[in-house]
Amino acid sequence: MSQNECLIEASAEDVFAILTDGWSYAAWVVGASRIRDVDPHWPEPGSRIHHSVGAWPLLLNDTTSSLEYEPARRLRLRLRVWPAGHGEVEFTATDTPTGCRLVMTEQAVSGPISLLPKPLADLMLHPRNDEALRRIKLIAERRRT
Template identity: 30%
Template sequence: MAVRHRLIHAAPPQVWGVLADASRYADWVVGTSDSRAVRGAWPELGSALEYTVKIGPWTVSGTTVVRSVDPLRALELEVDSGRLGTARVAIEVRPWGEESLVIVDEHPLRGIGGALHNAAFDALIQLRHRDMLRRLADVVEEDVVEEDARASAHEGV
């Protein structure tokens, strides 16, 4: 089971602001170089975004669909990586004092990923999640610093 968590030094609405922005998906999802909404208003139920992964000279596109959403709290996605198959990725955002505890739970569903799913595969997913949660924390916490700086500048005017 590939479940990982991280404490992010920001309130849940600030974390959700990044998760709810389809154009920022590539900022925190490891391996993704670009993302754009292709169906519905992200992250409404059934909405989808397309993402691009660049590996050297190769470019591969995939789709991520929102399968369940509880605004500010939880987002369940089905990530379709073409020939590699699909995976369920659940992201939960829990208030933790003034901060947020973010939990990511991923399980392969179909295709090669589902067929090859084992403890070693989960270990690789854990490494990816560690980096993904670090990137999410960096993006959210940088936004908080920028918001604070704008607020301070506005107060000084």
């Protein structure tokens, strides 16, 4: 399991406005290149974001599903990472005096990557998730100004 966190100078509500806008998913998810569709009830559990990963012309269509959602506090997603398997990502936010603390936890739950020793899997996930949090932070702080 890989865990990353960052402090963002924006409220948890502002950060979750980004996380729950399915059409902005490709702006902060490393590897996602375009959004094809977003289920109308996103991010309610069971709803999905339909996206593509890769770079043209080598694009793969994929989906991300919502597993749990608590407004402005918690979002848990199931990622299809074809052909590597499935992963679960959880975002939790807590307000701070100057904004919020966002924690991102990810683990592989099936496929070849789930067979890797946890420290090795973390070496692969941690830098990518740091970049995702950096993107969320930039978007949230930009919206705030």
